[in-house]
Amino acid sequence: MVIPEPTIARLCSMYRFCEDAGVDAGRQVSSAALGRELGATESSIRKDISFLGETGRSGAGYGLGLLKKKIAAALGLSRRRRTCVVGLGSLGTALLEYERLGPAGFDMVAGFDASINRLETLRTSVKLYPAYEVSDVVRRERIEVGIIAVPAAAAREAADSLAAGGVQAIVNFAPVVVRPPRPGVVVRNVDMLNELRVVAAQSFLSDSAHTPLA
Amino acid sequence: MVIPEPTIARLCSMYRFCEDAGVDAGRQVSSAALGRELGATESSIRKDISFLGETGRSGAGYGLGLLKKKIAAALGLSRRRRTCVVGLGSLGTALLEYERLGPAGFDMVAGFDASINRLETLRTSVKLYPAYEVSDVVRRERIEVGIIAVPAAAAREAADSLAAGGVQAIVNFAPVVVRPPRPGVVVRNVDMLNELRVVAAQSFLSDSAHTPLA
DNA sequence: TAGATTGTTAATCGATTAACAATC
DNA sequence: TAGATTGTTAATCGATTAACAATC
Numbered sequence: 480m481v482i483p484e485p486t487i488a489r490l491c492s493m494y495r496f497c498e499d500a501g502v503d504a505g506r507q508v509s510s511a512a513l514g515r516e517l518g519a520t521e522s523s524i525r526k527d528i529s530f531l532g533e534t535g536r537s538g539a540g541y542g543l544g545l546l547k548k549k550i551a552a553a554l555g556l557s558r559r560r561r562t563c564v565v566g567l568g569s570l571g572t573a574l575l576e577y578e579r580l581g582p583a584g585f586d587m588v589a590g591f592d593a594s595i596n597r598l599e600t601l602r603t604s605v606k607l608y609p610a611y612e613v614s615d616v617v618r619r620e621r622i623e624v625g626i627i628a629v630p631a632a633a634a635r636e637a638a639d640s641l642a643a644g645g646v647q648a649i650v651n652f653a654p655v656v657v658r659p660p661r662p663g664v665v666v667r668n669v670d671m672l673n674e675l676r677v678v679a680a681q682s683f684l685s686d687s688a689h690t691p692l693a
Numbered sequence: 694m695v696i697p698e699p700t701i702a703r704l705c706s707m708y709r710f711c712e713d714a715g716v717d718a719g720r721q722v723s724s725a726a727l728g729r730e731l732g733a734t735e736s737s738i739r740k741d742i743s744f745l746g747e748t749g750r751s752g753a754g755y756g757l758g759l760l761k762k763k764i765a766a767a768l769g770l771s772r773r774r775r776t777c778v779v780g781l782g783s784l785g786t787a788l789l790e791y792e793r794l795g796p797a798g799f800d801m802v803a804g805f806d807a808s809i810n811r812l813e814t815l816r817t818s819v820k821l822y823p824a825y826e827v828s829d830v831v832r833r834e835r836i837e838v839g840i841i842a843v844p845a846a847a848a849r850e851a852a853d854s855l856a857a858g859g860v861q862a863i864v865n866f867a868p869v870v871v872r873p874p875r876p877g878v879v880v881r882n883v884d885m886l887n888e889l890r891v892v893a894a895q896s897f898l899s900d901s902a903h904t905p906l907a
Numbered sequence: 908t909a910g911a912t913t914g915t916t917a918a919t920c921g922a923t924t925a926a927c928a929a930t931c
Numbered sequence: 932t933a934g935a936t937t938g939t940t941a942a943t944c945g946a947t948t949a950a951c952a953a954t955c
Contacts, residue, residue, distance in 0.1 A: 482898060483946070484891075491890040495868060499845065509912065518870045518882075521912095522948050529914060537913040537954040555897030556890060569787035574885070576783065579868070583886055584893075624893060631713065648896040650888050654709060654793070656732045665895040667888050668732075671788070672797055674864050674883050676705040676770060677698075679798075679838060681879040682862040683769030684696060697922065723936065735936095736924050743938060751930040751937040 482553070486527045490550050492517055493527070497547035498582075504544035513541070556584060560648075561622045563589040565613060565637045566629030567597055570652060574626055575605055588620055593633070613637065617644025624648045631655040638666065696767070700741045704764050706731055707741070711761035712796075718758035727755070770798060774862075775836045777803040779827060779851045780843030781811055784866060788840055789819055802834055807847070827851065831858025838862045845869040852880065 482490075496516055500506060510524040517524070528534050528541065531549040535541040551557040562585040564571050574580075575590045592598055593610040601607060608616050610629075617625070617640075625641035627634050627649060634653035641649055642660035649666045651657040654673065659666050696704075710730055714720060724738040731738070742748050742755065745763040749755040765771040776799040778785050788794075789804045806812055807824040815821060822830050824843075831839070831854075839855035841848050841863060848867035855863055856874035863880045865871040868887065873880050 484895070485946070487894050487898075488887070488891050491887050491894060492870065492884070494890070495884075495887065499869075511912085516870065518872050520948065522950095523946090525912090525914065526947080533914080535913050538911045539955065540912065554890075554894035555901075556894065558897075560893055562889075569790065570784075573783035573787050577886075579886055580889075583890065585889060623896075624889065626889070647900070648889075648892040650885075650892050652885075655713075656706065656730065658732050663899065665892050665899065667892045667895075669883065669885065669888050670706070670709075671864075671866075671883065672791075672793055673702070673705050673709065674881050675776075675794075675799060675838065675840070675862075676708070676768075676797065677702050678862040678864050678879050678881045679774055680701050680705060680768035680770065681698070681881075682837075683772075684701075685877065685879065686861070687769075699922070725936085734924065736926095737922090739936090739938065740923080747938080749937050752935045753931065754936070 480530065482530050486530060487554065489517060489519060489523070489527050490530075490554060491556075493524075494547060494550045494554075494556060497543045497550070500543050504542075504547070506543045507536070507540040508543060508546075509540035510535075559584050559586055560624045561586050561588050561620060562624040562626065563587070563591065563613075563617065563620075563622050563641075564626045564628055565591045565610065565641065566627060566633070566653075567592040567601060567607070568628060568630075571626075571628030572601065572603075574628060575603060585624060588622060589616055591616070593629075610637075610640075613640035614644035617641060617646055622646060625650075627651040627653055627657065629653055694744065696744050700744060701768065703731060703733060703737070703741050704744075704768060705770075707738075708761060708764045708768075708770060711757045711764070714757050718756075718761070720757045721750070721754040722757060722760075723754035724749075773798050773800055774838045775800050775802050775834060776838040776840065777801070777805065777827075777831065777834075777836050777855075778840045778842055779805045779824065779855065780841060780847070780867075781806040781815060781821070782842060782844075785840075785842030786815065786817075788842060789817060799838060802836060803830055805830070807843075824851075824854075827854035828858035831855060831860055836860060839864075841865040841867055841871065843867055 510521040513524045514521040564575050590607045591610045598607045625646040627637045631654050634655050638657045639660045642664045651668045654670045724735040727738045728735040778789050804819050804821045805824045812821045839860040841851045845868045848869050852871045853874045856878045865882045868884050
């Protein structure tokens with residue numbers, strides 16, 4: 480069964496909502512309420528959930544416990560994944576120690592940086608290695624997920640090394656588009672500065688729309 | 694003229710590519726080459742650029758200098774924008790001092806946090822304020838762009854305060870969906886943990902696809 | 908039962924891709 | 932000129948939305 484990518488993203492988002500609901504796993508929530516919460520239409524919520532098979536109860540909504548369980552099963556979110564960060568600037572360091580990673584199933588087991596000096600200075604419980612060891616350590620430690628937080632110029636090489644070591648999933652935060660180093664490796668590019676620009680552009684365009692000839 | 698959102702995002706990405714090309718503003722690049730660089734088809738590149746009016750030269754490609762200028766004009770990217778960060782945890786602090794912000798047109802003029810202790814501890818040249826002053830300071834300092842980096846539970850309130858002060862564009866990094874507090878305010882939600890999950894899910898699904906019955 | 912809400916189908920919408928005449 | 936590449940149109944593709952019978 481093929482699940483469209485926008486649906487995968489929304490299901491992950493719903494999964495987080497279920498986690499946050501926490502204690503109250505028996506709670507029933509309607510597609511309309513979920514839609515309000517996630518900024519989606521109730522139609523799209525029902526459509527998304529329908530990929531999981533029957534999950535709701537007509538007249539009552541979706542039980543958060545079951546919903547969470549079904550999402551986890553369909554998307555493989557209950558597995559734990561050994562994870563590393565390449566590039567330990569301020570963003571990389573923040574991610575290295577991000578306390579929500581563990582509860583979300585990502586075990587941070589290694590950090591890499593090209594600067595030996597930085598490796599010696601950082602105080603962290605995560606094991607640190609020089610950048611040239613990425614593929615060796617990834618293989619040895621059976622790391623499945625790689626986070627790239629190096630400068631733009633180094634991002635593609637970082638992705639290649641991660642893939643060479645056997646990483647299957649990469650999130651790239653460097654301001655350059657990284658493409659899958661080889662088939663079977665999934666890459667997601669997240670450029671925070673670009674997001675700022677997009678939102679600035681959107682607000683610029685919606686302003687211009689209101690004042691077309693002023 | 695309405696520009697589709699995916700096109701806005703890709704144009705911003707092209708704009709960054711033009712900046713990075715730097716010195717060589719006279720360089721001509723074909724839609725095929727741009728596509729390779731940005732992970733898009735040459736068709737979509739040409740389509741995107743066509744929203745800017747005539748920009749290329751048949752047989753030769755696009756001049757990076759002109760392309761950059763036209764994107765900036767269409768999306769309002771040459772304006773500088775006064776910007777602030779709400780929430781000064783590790784991510785917020787990293788953004789506060791992110792050195793690429795300035796060159797990209799974002800002037801970081803204020804940081805906010807609910808913890809007075811944190812405000813007193815942080816060493817930065819950006820002016821810091823307690824969180825309850827967000828809307829006042831935003832108004833007084835004519836801040837146009839707000840970045841949210843608070844915990845999930847505080848994100849919507851932060852967005853409300855930013856909008857109350859007059860911010861038009863918000864990027865939310867908290868792990869919760871924030872919707873526009875009022876019409877005319879543009880919000881973009883970037884959940885880094887969700888990105889990790891999405892990529893993990895995609896790689897899980899593509900694995901399952903290869904091994905359907907094993 | 909009556910009211911609420913799902914699961915699903917069909918219709919709509921919009922974005923992406925392919926193709927090619929026009930142009931340099 | 933011949934080769935390369937744009938700008939644009941039309942075709943395709945896929946995602947979102949609307950609607951409603953089935954169900955609790």
